Amino acid sequence: MKNAMMSVTEAAALIEAGKVLVVAGSEAALSQLPKGCWIGGTSVYFMTDTGGRVDRDNLFVTEIDAAQEARPVLYAGEDLPSLTMNRFDNGLSVILIPAFSNAHESFAIHGSSYAGVFDQPLMGWVTGVHLDDLETAKPKVFDGARGMAFEEGAMVLHVKLPPTQVADIDILTLFEPDQTADEITFASTGFSVKTALVNGEEVDFASYLSEKGADQRCPLLANFAGAMINVSFQSVEPGKPVSFYAPVIEGVSYRIARLPGDYATEFAARAQGEGSRELSCNCILNYLYGELESKTTGSFTGPATFGEIAYMLLNQTMVRLNIQPAEAAKVA
Numbered sequence: 001m002k003n004a005m006m007s008v009t010e011a012a013a014l015i016e017a018g019k020v021l022v023v024a025g026s027e028a029a030l031s032q033l034p035k036g037c038w039i040g041g042t043s044v045y046f047m048t049d050t051g052g053r054v055d056r057d058n059l060f061v062t063e064i065d066a067a068q069e070a071r072p073v074l075y076a077g078e079d080l081p082s083l084t085m086n087r088f089d090n091g092l093s094v095i096l097i098p099a100f101s102n103a104h105e106s107f108a109i110h111g112s113s114y115a116g117v118f119d120q121p122l123m124g125w126v127t128g129v130h131l132d133d134l135e136t137a138k139p140k141v142f143d144g145a146r147g148m149a150f151e152e153g154a155m156v157l158h159v160k161l162p163p164t165q166v167a168d169i170d171i172l173t174l175f176e177p178d179q180t181a182d183e184i185t186f187a188s189t190g191f192s193v194k195t196a197l198v199n200g201e202e203v204d205f206a207s208y209l210s211e212k213g214a215d216q217r218c219p220l221l222a223n224f225a226g227a228m229i230n231v232s233f234q235s236v237e238p239g240k241p242v243s244f245y246a247p248v249i250e251g252v253s254y255r256i257a258r259l260p261g262d263y264a265t266e267f268a269a270r271a272q273g274e275g276s277r278e279l280s281c282n283c284i285l286n287y288l289y290g291e292l293e294s295k296t297t298g299s300f301t302g303p304a305t306f307g308e309i310a311y312m313l314l315n316q317t318m319v320r321l322n323i324q325p326a327e328a329a330k331v332a
Protein backbone atom coordinates (compact mmCIF):
# COMPACT_ATOMS: atom_id res chain seq x y z
CA MET A 1 0.00 0.00 0.00
CA LYS A 2 1.01 3.60 -0.52
CA ASN A 3 0.04 6.51 1.76
CA ALA A 4 0.31 10.23 1.11
CA MET A 5 -1.27 13.58 1.81
CA MET A 6 -1.97 15.09 -1.59
CA SER A 7 -3.95 17.72 -3.43
CA VAL A 8 -7.34 17.09 -4.99
CA THR A 9 -5.69 17.25 -8.42
CA GLU A 10 -3.14 14.58 -7.48
CA ALA A 11 -5.81 12.29 -6.01
CA ALA A 12 -8.01 12.76 -9.09
CA ALA A 13 -5.13 11.67 -11.31
CA LEU A 14 -4.81 8.39 -9.37
CA ILE A 15 -8.55 7.75 -9.64
CA GLU A 16 -8.51 8.40 -13.38
CA ALA A 17 -5.57 6.00 -13.67
CA GLY A 18 -7.80 3.25 -12.23
CA LYS A 19 -6.15 2.94 -8.81
CA VAL A 20 -8.03 1.42 -5.86
CA LEU A 21 -8.13 4.08 -3.14
CA VAL A 22 -9.36 4.86 0.37
CA VAL A 23 -9.54 8.64 0.84
CA ALA A 24 -10.06 10.89 3.86
CA GLY A 25 -10.65 14.63 3.72
CA SER A 26 -13.11 17.45 4.12
CA GLU A 27 -16.48 17.19 2.41
CA ALA A 28 -15.48 20.06 0.11
CA ALA A 29 -12.29 18.30 -1.00
CA LEU A 30 -13.89 14.86 -1.42
CA SER A 31 -16.73 16.35 -3.45
CA GLN A 32 -14.27 17.43 -6.14
CA LEU A 33 -13.02 13.92 -6.93
CA PRO A 34 -14.09 12.09 -10.12
CA LYS A 35 -15.88 8.76 -10.18
CA GLY A 36 -13.76 5.66 -9.84
CA CYS A 37 -12.84 2.71 -7.63
CA TRP A 38 -12.58 4.52 -4.31
CA ILE A 39 -14.41 5.19 -1.07
CA GLY A 40 -14.01 8.21 1.13
CA GLY A 41 -14.87 9.58 4.53
CA THR A 42 -14.86 13.03 6.06
CA SER A 43 -12.09 14.06 8.43
CA VAL A 44 -9.90 17.14 8.72
CA TYR A 45 -7.53 15.77 11.37
CA PHE A 46 -4.51 13.81 10.15
CA MET A 47 -1.33 12.18 11.34
CA THR A 48 1.25 12.83 8.63
CA ASP A 49 4.95 12.10 8.21
CA THR A 50 5.64 15.64 9.44
CA GLY A 51 3.24 15.42 12.39
CA GLY A 52 -0.41 15.82 13.28
CA ARG A 53 -2.29 18.59 11.52
CA VAL A 54 -5.69 19.99 10.58
CA ASP A 55 -6.15 20.27 6.80
CA ARG A 56 -9.39 21.18 5.04
CA ASP A 57 -7.91 21.42 1.52
CA ASN A 58 -5.80 18.30 0.95
CA LEU A 59 -6.63 14.61 1.12
CA PHE A 60 -5.07 11.61 2.81
CA VAL A 61 -4.95 8.87 0.19
CA THR A 62 -4.15 5.17 0.61
CA GLU A 63 -3.62 3.24 -2.60
CA ILE A 64 -4.23 -0.51 -2.24
CA ASP A 65 -1.79 -1.49 -4.96
CA ALA A 66 -2.11 -5.22 -4.22
CA ALA A 67 -5.78 -5.22 -5.21
CA GLN A 68 -6.65 -7.47 -8.14
CA GLU A 69 -10.22 -6.24 -8.08
CA ALA A 70 -12.38 -4.08 -5.80
CA ARG A 71 -15.99 -3.00 -5.46
CA PRO A 72 -17.45 -0.17 -3.36
CA VAL A 73 -20.82 -1.03 -1.78
CA LEU A 74 -23.14 1.07 0.40
CA TYR A 75 -24.97 -0.88 3.10
CA ALA A 76 -27.87 1.05 4.57
CA GLY A 77 -30.69 0.27 6.97
CA GLU A 78 -31.60 -3.40 7.07
CA ASP A 79 -28.75 -4.22 4.67
CA LEU A 80 -26.05 -3.53 7.28
CA PRO A 81 -25.85 -7.09 8.72
CA SER A 82 -25.17 -8.42 5.20
CA LEU A 83 -21.97 -6.43 4.72
CA THR A 84 -19.88 -9.61 5.00
CA MET A 85 -21.80 -11.41 2.25
CA ASN A 86 -20.24 -9.76 -0.82
CA ARG A 87 -16.58 -10.31 -0.01
CA PHE A 88 -14.03 -11.94 -2.26
CA ASP A 89 -12.73 -15.37 -1.23
CA ASN A 90 -9.26 -14.00 -0.50
CA GLY A 91 -9.32 -10.36 0.43
CA LEU A 92 -10.20 -7.67 2.89
CA SER A 93 -12.88 -5.07 3.45
CA VAL A 94 -12.48 -1.41 4.41
CA ILE A 95 -15.53 0.11 6.14
CA LEU A 96 -16.37 3.77 6.74
CA ILE A 97 -19.40 4.85 8.84
CA PRO A 98 -20.58 8.42 9.58
CA ALA A 99 -20.36 9.43 13.24
CA PHE A 100 -23.66 9.87 15.09
CA SER A 101 -25.61 8.04 12.36
CA ASN A 102 -28.05 5.18 12.89
CA ALA A 103 -25.53 2.92 11.16
CA HIS A 104 -22.89 3.96 13.70
CA GLU A 105 -25.08 2.93 16.61
CA SER A 106 -26.32 -0.26 14.95
CA PHE A 107 -22.85 -1.46 13.98
CA ALA A 108 -21.43 -0.59 17.39
CA ILE A 109 -24.03 -2.64 19.24
CA HIS A 110 -24.67 -5.50 16.81
CA GLY A 111 -21.66 -5.63 14.47
CA SER A 112 -19.81 -8.33 16.38
CA SER A 113 -22.78 -10.67 15.83
CA TYR A 114 -22.90 -10.26 12.03
CA ALA A 115 -22.45 -13.56 10.21
CA GLY A 116 -18.81 -14.18 9.32
CA VAL A 117 -17.59 -10.80 10.56
CA PHE A 118 -14.40 -12.27 12.06
CA ASP A 119 -13.65 -14.61 9.14
CA GLN A 120 -11.84 -12.03 6.99
CA PRO A 121 -10.10 -8.72 7.79
CA LEU A 122 -12.59 -5.86 8.27
CA MET A 123 -10.92 -2.55 9.07
CA GLY A 124 -11.99 1.07 8.90
CA TRP A 125 -13.15 4.07 10.86
CA VAL A 126 -15.98 6.36 11.87
CA THR A 127 -15.93 9.56 9.83
CA GLY A 128 -16.13 12.98 11.46
CA VAL A 129 -15.88 16.75 11.02
CA HIS A 130 -13.93 19.54 12.65
CA LEU A 131 -14.95 19.76 16.30
CA ASP A 132 -15.92 23.39 15.80
CA ASP A 133 -18.40 22.30 13.12
CA LEU A 134 -20.31 19.63 15.06
CA GLU A 135 -23.46 21.75 15.21
CA THR A 136 -23.42 22.76 11.54
CA ALA A 137 -21.89 19.87 9.56
CA LYS A 138 -22.66 16.17 9.22
CA PRO A 139 -20.00 13.48 8.91
CA LYS A 140 -20.29 11.71 5.55
CA VAL A 141 -19.09 8.75 3.53
CA PHE A 142 -18.49 8.82 -0.22
CA ASP A 143 -19.22 6.19 -2.86
CA GLY A 144 -16.58 6.95 -5.48
CA ALA A 145 -18.10 4.57 -8.00
CA ARG A 146 -21.32 6.60 -8.14
CA GLY A 147 -19.92 9.97 -7.11
CA MET A 148 -22.37 10.26 -4.19
CA ALA A 149 -22.13 11.23 -0.52
CA PHE A 150 -24.22 9.83 2.33
CA GLU A 151 -24.94 10.76 5.95
CA GLU A 152 -26.30 7.27 6.66
CA GLY A 153 -25.12 3.74 6.02
CA ALA A 154 -21.77 1.97 5.91
CA MET A 155 -19.54 2.47 2.88
CA VAL A 156 -17.52 -0.67 2.29
CA LEU A 157 -14.72 -1.37 -0.18
CA HIS A 158 -14.38 -5.10 -0.81
CA VAL A 159 -10.90 -5.88 -2.11
CA LYS A 160 -9.67 -9.04 -3.84
CA LEU A 161 -6.06 -10.02 -3.13
CA PRO A 162 -3.86 -12.39 -5.12
CA PRO A 163 -3.58 -15.89 -3.60
CA THR A 164 0.03 -15.17 -2.63
CA GLN A 165 -0.96 -12.34 -0.27
CA VAL A 166 -3.08 -11.93 2.85
CA ALA A 167 -4.21 -9.02 5.02
CA ASP A 168 -3.62 -8.74 8.75
CA ILE A 169 -5.11 -6.32 11.30
CA ASP A 170 -3.44 -5.09 14.47
CA ILE A 171 -4.85 -2.95 17.29
CA LEU A 172 -2.56 -0.64 19.23
CA THR A 173 -3.79 0.82 22.50
CA LEU A 174 -1.63 2.69 24.98
CA PHE A 175 -3.92 1.87 27.88
CA GLU A 176 -3.60 -0.87 30.45
CA PRO A 177 -6.16 -1.84 33.08
CA ASP A 178 -5.58 -0.63 36.60
CA GLN A 179 -5.98 -3.92 38.45
CA THR A 180 -6.43 -2.02 41.72
CA ALA A 181 -9.42 -0.14 40.29
CA ASP A 182 -13.02 -1.07 41.03
CA GLU A 183 -14.78 -3.68 38.91
CA ILE A 184 -17.61 -2.06 36.93
CA THR A 185 -20.46 -3.83 35.14
CA PHE A 186 -23.66 -2.63 33.50
CA ALA A 187 -27.18 -4.03 33.40
CA SER A 188 -27.77 -3.13 29.74
CA THR A 189 -25.89 -2.50 26.50
CA GLY A 190 -25.79 1.02 25.14
CA PHE A 191 -24.03 4.33 24.51
CA SER A 192 -25.24 5.82 27.80
CA VAL A 193 -25.98 4.59 31.33
CA LYS A 194 -27.51 6.12 34.44
CA THR A 195 -26.37 3.47 36.89
CA ALA A 196 -23.62 0.88 37.16
CA LEU A 197 -22.68 -1.99 39.43
CA VAL A 198 -19.40 -1.13 41.14
CA ASN A 199 -17.96 -4.16 42.93
CA GLY A 200 -21.51 -5.52 42.86
CA GLU A 201 -23.19 -2.43 44.34
CA GLU A 202 -25.51 -0.27 42.22
CA VAL A 203 -24.48 3.40 42.05
CA ASP A 204 -25.33 6.54 40.12
CA PHE A 205 -22.46 6.34 37.67
CA ALA A 206 -21.90 10.08 37.13
CA SER A 207 -21.81 10.65 40.90
CA TYR A 208 -19.43 7.74 41.36
CA LEU A 209 -17.00 9.08 38.73
CA SER A 210 -17.15 12.56 40.27
CA GLU A 211 -16.53 11.28 43.78
CA LYS A 212 -13.59 9.18 42.58
CA GLY A 213 -12.11 12.14 40.69
CA ALA A 214 -11.90 9.90 37.62
CA ASP A 215 -9.80 11.28 34.75
CA GLN A 216 -12.16 11.21 31.75
CA ARG A 217 -9.18 10.90 29.40
CA CYS A 218 -8.83 7.34 30.70
CA PRO A 219 -11.36 4.96 29.11
CA LEU A 220 -13.10 1.97 30.56
CA LEU A 221 -11.18 -1.15 29.62
CA ALA A 222 -12.42 -4.72 29.15
CA ASN A 223 -10.87 -7.98 28.00
CA PHE A 224 -12.57 -9.41 24.89
CA ALA A 225 -11.02 -12.79 24.02
CA GLY A 226 -7.57 -11.56 24.97
CA ALA A 227 -7.85 -8.14 23.32
CA MET A 228 -8.09 -5.09 25.58
CA ILE A 229 -10.95 -2.91 24.28
CA ASN A 230 -11.44 0.74 25.25
CA VAL A 231 -14.76 2.50 25.79
CA SER A 232 -14.17 6.26 25.96
CA PHE A 233 -16.17 8.79 27.93
CA GLN A 234 -18.07 11.38 25.91
CA SER A 235 -19.91 13.24 28.65
CA VAL A 236 -20.07 13.04 32.45
CA GLU A 237 -22.47 15.54 34.03
CA PRO A 238 -24.05 15.42 37.51
CA GLY A 239 -27.62 14.16 37.47
CA LYS A 240 -27.42 12.98 33.85
CA PRO A 241 -26.62 9.63 32.21
CA VAL A 242 -22.96 9.07 31.41
CA SER A 243 -22.45 8.86 27.64
CA PHE A 244 -19.72 7.02 25.72
CA TYR A 245 -18.22 7.00 22.22
CA ALA A 246 -18.80 3.24 22.00
CA PRO A 247 -21.36 1.07 23.76
CA VAL A 248 -20.73 -0.66 27.06
CA ILE A 249 -21.81 -4.28 26.96
CA GLU A 250 -24.19 -5.85 29.45
CA GLY A 251 -22.46 -8.12 31.96
CA VAL A 252 -18.90 -7.41 30.80
CA SER A 253 -16.39 -6.51 33.49
CA TYR A 254 -14.69 -3.10 33.05
CA ARG A 255 -12.03 -1.19 34.94
CA ILE A 256 -10.91 2.39 34.47
CA ALA A 257 -7.57 2.40 32.63
CA ARG A 258 -4.33 4.02 33.69
CA LEU A 259 -3.22 7.12 31.77
CA PRO A 260 -0.21 6.38 29.56
CA GLY A 261 2.94 8.46 29.44
CA ASP A 262 3.63 10.82 26.56
CA TYR A 263 1.33 9.74 23.73
CA ALA A 264 3.64 10.47 20.81
CA THR A 265 6.62 8.78 22.48
CA GLU A 266 4.53 5.74 23.45
CA PHE A 267 3.08 5.36 19.95
CA ALA A 268 6.50 5.63 18.34
CA ALA A 269 7.88 3.00 20.73
CA ARG A 270 5.02 0.53 20.33
CA ALA A 271 4.10 0.98 16.66
CA GLN A 272 6.68 -1.31 15.15
CA GLY A 273 6.83 -1.89 11.40
CA GLU A 274 6.75 0.29 8.32
CA GLY A 275 3.67 2.43 8.66
CA SER A 276 4.08 4.01 5.26
CA ARG A 277 3.02 0.67 3.76
CA GLU A 278 -0.02 0.10 5.99
CA LEU A 279 -3.56 1.44 6.12
CA SER A 280 -4.04 2.98 9.56
CA CYS A 281 -6.15 5.41 11.56
CA ASN A 282 -5.83 6.92 15.02
CA CYS A 283 -8.54 8.14 17.38
CA ILE A 284 -9.37 11.84 17.56
CA LEU A 285 -9.22 11.50 21.36
CA ASN A 286 -5.60 10.36 21.15
CA TYR A 287 -4.95 13.33 18.87
CA LEU A 288 -6.51 15.75 21.38
CA TYR A 289 -5.45 14.28 24.71
CA GLY A 290 -1.95 13.50 23.44
CA GLU A 291 -1.63 16.96 21.86
CA LEU A 292 -0.37 15.26 18.70
CA GLU A 293 -0.51 18.32 16.46
CA SER A 294 2.99 18.66 14.94
CA LYS A 295 4.03 15.36 16.60
CA THR A 296 4.57 12.07 14.77
CA THR A 297 3.49 8.56 15.79
CA GLY A 298 6.44 6.64 14.42
CA SER A 299 6.06 6.00 10.71
CA PHE A 300 2.27 5.55 10.94
CA THR A 301 0.10 8.09 9.18
CA GLY A 302 -3.60 8.43 8.43
CA PRO A 303 -6.78 10.20 9.50
CA ALA A 304 -7.67 10.93 13.12
CA THR A 305 -11.15 9.52 13.41
CA PHE A 306 -14.27 9.47 15.57
CA GLY A 307 -13.97 5.73 16.12
CA GLU A 308 -11.82 2.91 14.79
CA ILE A 309 -13.01 -0.40 13.40
CA ALA A 310 -11.15 -3.69 13.63
CA TYR A 311 -14.02 -6.15 13.13
CA MET A 312 -15.88 -4.15 15.83
CA LEU A 313 -16.06 -0.51 16.93
CA LEU A 314 -13.15 0.70 19.08
CA ASN A 315 -12.11 3.93 20.84
CA GLN A 316 -8.78 5.56 21.69
CA THR A 317 -6.82 3.08 19.62
CA MET A 318 -4.72 3.02 16.50
CA VAL A 319 -5.80 0.36 14.03
CA ARG A 320 -3.48 -0.80 11.26
CA LEU A 321 -3.91 -3.15 8.31
CA ASN A 322 -0.97 -4.75 6.57
CA ILE A 323 -0.84 -6.80 3.36
CA GLN A 324 1.95 -9.37 3.33
CA PRO A 325 3.03 -12.55 1.56
CA ALA A 326 0.91 -15.52 2.63
CA GLU A 327 4.00 -17.56 3.55
CA ALA A 328 5.25 -14.82 5.87
CA ALA A 329 1.87 -14.76 7.62
CA LYS A 330 2.06 -18.53 8.21
CA VAL A 331 5.50 -18.20 9.77
CA ALA A 332 4.34 -15.33 11.99
